[in-house]
Structure formats: C-alpha cells, structure tokens
Amino acid sequence: MYQRYAIRRILDGILVYAVIVLALSALFNSVADRTVRALIDEEVRQSMSKMKGVRPEDFQLAFQSRVRERERAYWLDRPVGERIARRTVATLTFDFGKSTIVKSSAGSREVAAIIGEALPRTLLLFTTEAILVVTLGVALGLRMARRPGGPLDRATSLATMIVYGMPSWWVGMILIMLFVYIVPVFPSGGLHTLPPLTGFARLLDVAWHMVLPLATLVLIGFWGTALVVRNIVLGVLQEDFVMAARARGIPERKVLRGHTLRTAAPPVATMAILMLVGSLGGNLVFEGIFSWPGLGNLYWIALQQMDVPLVLGLLSVTTGLYVFALVLLDLAYGFLDPRIKTGGAA
C-alpha cells in the first residue's frame, strides 16, 4: 500500500518537474537561442583566426559551413517545437550545457560544475540556519503553548508581527554596518579568509564568517517558527488523548514532551523542511549582501552578466530541489501518518 503511494507520488513529482522545465524552456527559447548563436559565432571565429592566405570569399564560405555545422549540433536548424523539446530533455537529464561568461573557481564553464560548486555552500549556511531556527523555535513554542495569552506568548507574537515584513537582507545590511564598520568584530562577508586556512583553523574561520549571516536569519526567522509550533502544539493539546493522559496523572512535562510533541512532530518537520527548501532559492539576495558564494550569489552574478545558460541551469536546479523536497515531504508524511496515503479529499 505504502509502496504504491510512494511510487505514485514520485512519478507525480517527476511529471510536475517536467512540466515546469518544459515551460521554462519555452519561455526562454528565444533568449537561449540568441546566446547559443553568439557562442557559436565566437567559437568559429576563434578556431578560424589562424587561417591565413585564404581568399575572403573562401573564408566566408568555410565560416558559414562551420557555423551551420555547429548550429546543427545545437539543433538550431530544427523547428521551434523540437528545439524546446530537446532542451527540456537535456535539462531533465542534467545536461545544462556551457555558461557564456561565468566560470567555476576551477575554471570550468560547465554549468553543472559551477552549480555543483556553489550548492554545498548554500546548504551549509541554510541547513545550519534551519537547525538553529527549529531548535530555538520548538523550545520557545512549547513554552508559549504552556501558557497561551501569557506574557511570553504575547511578547513573541508581537515580535513575529514586527519582523513579519522585514526584509532579511536589510537586517543583514544593518548588521554589517554595525558589526563590520562601526564595531569591527566580524568579517564583511565571504566564506573564509584569503588565503584559506587549513585544518581546524579553517573550520573556525568558516564558523566566524557564518556568525553574521546566521544571526540575521535566526533573528528574523525563529519568532515565526515559534508561533507556528505554538499553534500546532495548542491544537494537539485540545485533543482528547491529552486530556486522558492528564487524567491518568501523567506529569505535565511528560504530557508535553512525550504525548504532544510526538504528535506535533510531522507538521513541525514539514515546516522545517519547507523552510530549508524555501531558503535554498528564496534567500537569493541575502547571499549577495554577505558575499556568501552560494547559489544565491551565483544567481546575482549570472543575472548581472546575463549568462542565460547558467540562469536556466540555476532555475532548473532550484526548482528540481524544491519539487524533490516536496515529494520527500509527502513520502515522510505518508510514512508517519497513515491516514494521508488513502488520498481522501482534504
């Protein structure tokens, strides 16, 4: 039963992803074509620059035939529909092609290599953030749920509302101004000092560089998380089994930790994963502010250079990760809560 549900959900996810990639390919078709043509032109010119003593008309002929040859390799001689379809298939098989301008630090122009380099750094920052925010959020949320309407509950709700519309990148800018230029305690950005240190010192160095961005994200993020945890826990506390547990004389702390938190775990986990996934692509500007060399920063660079293949690759990867995480979430949920996989409406 679970297997069938899992397979259906996975196929579902793949289908959704394919549709999005198809839409992306169609949307960017003309822009991508133009970039490829420019790329071919440059390539052919470069390869023919050493040809000397050739009559101009012969040169022109050879140039055109080579361009045509390369265009065929990129399917530029095929109809639009086919080009879109082929591009979709290429993206789905993780063949993103070459970037036009941006290079990886190893000098590669393969989009996959450039993204592969940036992704772990983003994961490092935002996974740490998610862990911190969820830990703090659950701790605070539980306390709030114990006394709804109490001073802690109200203070946290107020804080949530105050930071609700605060752009994290702006808070980052303020913190940089405060702690980098006015009171210089932290580095202004980047992943590590240059040249990079080795061994344990490197680890410390990276941690030191992570303090400011993490502080910003946690400062903005964990209030809301606490409020959501509080609401989930409060919902569970109204269930009959909690009343039964209390009636049996089980200590309140155990009721909260053992009974309530266990039941509240799936939605809390959902929230945590969603948050992590959301920040993968969502905090794109944030990384730029802190010069954190992750995916977000790469987006910024790619857009400034108008590196279309890289932008497309980035979009596909972020979307892929997002869809993948949503599927994973449903799978985990179905595993934890058997009622879901029967697929009953709402």
Add this chain to the structure above:
Amino acid sequence: MSVNPATTRLGDFWTEFRRSPSGVVGLVLLVLFAAVAVLGPALSPYPEAGTSWRSIEYWQDEPANAPPAWTNLFAREKGAVSARLAAADSAAEEGEGYRVERASFAYDFSYDRPPLDLILHFRVDEPAPVSVAIERPDGRRVELVNSTVEPVSGEARISLDKEAGAAVLDFVRGIEPPEALERLDGSSLEPTAILFAEAEPGLTTAPRALKGKYRITLETIVVDGAEPASEPVPPRLAVVGRVSGLLGTDAQKRDLFSGAVAGVRYALLIGFLTALVSVAVGVVYGALSAYAGGLVDAAMQRFFEIMSSMPLLPFMIVLSAIFKPSIVTMIVLMVLFFWTGSVKTVRSMALQIKEETYIEAAKALGAGGPRILFRHIVPILVPYSFASMALAVPGAIVYEATVSLLGLGDASIVTWGQILHDALSGGAVLNGVWWWVVPPGLLIALMGMTFAFLGFAMDKILHPKLRTR
C-alpha cells in the same frame, strides 16, 4: 424591520477587532500611511520627488551625502543646514536704455561649519552682466562675481563655490600675512569657508566661524525694450548645507525624506493591488475547484500543484531581469505566483460549505452553479480572505523591494527598494551612511508590521481556537 445580516456580522467583527490592541495599532498606522500617500507632495520639501527622482537637475542645489539636519543636536560642531531663501527685498533702477534689477538676500549664519555653496537662481532672457556681493556681520563687503551670465532656458544659475574663487583669493590677500600666502594653494581654496570665517590671520588654515547676519546682493543689468519672454520669477538663493532635511541626502544629492514619502504611495499600491487580486483569484479558484469536483477539480489541483512548485523569488527575479518590467507588469508577475497562497485552505473550507444543507436547498430551488458559487460559497470565504489579503501585502512589498534591490525595478518611479539599491551600489553600507540605509528598510518593515498587525488580529477573530487551550 429586518436587520441585514451582513452589517451585524461586520459590527460583531468590529467589536471583536477593537479588543485587539495590536489590531488597533495596525489600523492607526494604516490610516497614517494612507494619509501620507494622499498628502504626499504637500509633506515633502521636494513635491516632484516621485517623478523627478532620476533628474540630476532637480537635485542640483542639495549637498551630496549630507546627514539629516537634526544630527546637529548631537554634533559638537553644528553644520549649516540646507535652505532655500527668497529675496528679502528687491528693487529696480531705471537708467538710460537699461535697468538695474537688484535683489538682496538675508542669511543668518549661526553654525560652526559653513555651507558648502551658495547658489543663486534668477530669471534673465539674454546674456546679461551680473554682479554679486556679500556683506558680512563685521561690516566687510566682498565683491564676489562680476561677469556676464548665459541663461539656460531663461534662467541663470550662479554657484559661488565655482565662480567666486578669484574674488575670495583677493579677499584673503588683504588679511593673511605674506608667508601664509606663499604656502597657499589658490585652487584648493573653498570660497564659503573663507566668507563665513573671521577675517584674521590663519583664516585659510584654521578658520573660525563668524556668526551673524549676512547679506548677499545680486545685481543684473537688463537692456530695455527686450520684453520679458515669460512671467517674472523671483530670484532665489539656495544654501547648500552640511546637513539637510529630515533624512539627509544621498550621493546623488537627492533629499531622502522626499523619496521616502514618495515611496509610500508605490508601496501601498503594489501591496494592495497584488494582495487584492491574488487573494481574489485564489479564493475563486479554490472555491470553484471544490465546488466543481471530479475531473475539473483534479485538473485544477494539478495546475495549482505545478504553480506552487516553482520557487517564487528566483522566477520573479529572472523574469524581471529578462523582461524589464514596469510597475504594472511587476504586479501581474507577483499575482501570477501569489494566488496559490490561499487556494489550499479555501478549497478545504469550500468542500465543507458545499455539503451544508442550505446549499442543497439552493440547488433544490433551481439555483445554477455560478449563483451558488458566488452567492452562497464565496461570500462565506470573504472574511477569511481579508485576513490573507492583509498578510499577503508585506510579502508583495518585500518582493518588489528585493527585485528593486537588484536594480531590476521600474525606473520611472521611486520605491524604497530602489533607494536601498542605490545605497548598496553607492557604498552607503561601507561608508556608514546610515541615513541612506536605515529609513527605507525601516519603512518597509513598518508597513509590513502594519499589515501583520491587521492580519493577525483578523485571523485571531476568525480562528478563535488558537486563542486559548
């Protein structure tokens, strides 16, 4: 007598809403913001800030990167405040075939640091001889400019910082001892620093401010017969201060307070419109999907799933980078992604409503699908949608700001995000120009908070279960 159920429900809602202090604070803030948006230009010293934000000429009489005027309160040395003065008195003297027009300005200088520049604006139609002189509180009179000005579209502009250098150097020669003059580099002399300093040896190296009333006189010679091409505009004097306005100026000499005020309008417009349209679309979509059921529901849910599987910000930014949107297309783009936010909840609510007996009754009475949907299902979802609308507003404002921060905003308007973009690329963070960075972000946050207060207050009334155990 019948009571309209809608009004009583609204009345109940208001009674409950009033009991939430944060909700009331949110409402007050919203009214304030709305007032600023409506009054807009009337509040700011530069009424055309919204439309002339990128005009260099419009801001040319302001200092660059000047702190707010109130920082004088905390500064040991007070800097001159930017001001625009009208002529204290003006007179015309008829001569043989010509006329001398005289205007004088009174400037009360009571600061420690002199203004950066004094700029005179006046109306002339043809190249005309002009002289400018200043009378100092110590009785000295300095002839500053004596030349012919070339008007640009009927108006002449004289910057004393640029034009009075030679005259000021002459003035210095009469005061400083010869050995100091030898060391003096005439080109690095700041005319205003000399003019507003005590006339004593050392005024070029360590000037002491000479406080008191200054009088600047402008004389123009106009040839008779030349009829004024347009109506006479009174001459004015712009004092380019060390500090300026309520929020200072940026590196492009723009008054940041005027920009912040102009931004209120656009933030409200973007937030309201995006939230309104996307929640409306989401509610109708969710209700329709639930009501239709079956294959239609499945197809609509599949489409919804695809739309909500796209990471919003990357898509927004890439689309904006490629299609260079105006404010309207940007709102459309946001709606395109925002409407999914409320669909899930609305659909599950509508699925419950659908099974209510009064819907069955309506069906039995022969009501058609659209009628049931829009008369019996959607109205019940409206209160819920108000809360989601309020909570969607900050998101829209932040997204616009984020896209603008990358320099992809609509260049024909001014938003807080664009001010922050200029601040970031102008190195405001690195140079500690806090008055350029803090206020716009604070306003974004404040407006977000306003709608969060409203939204959460409404949400609490609609979901009373969350209030207590």
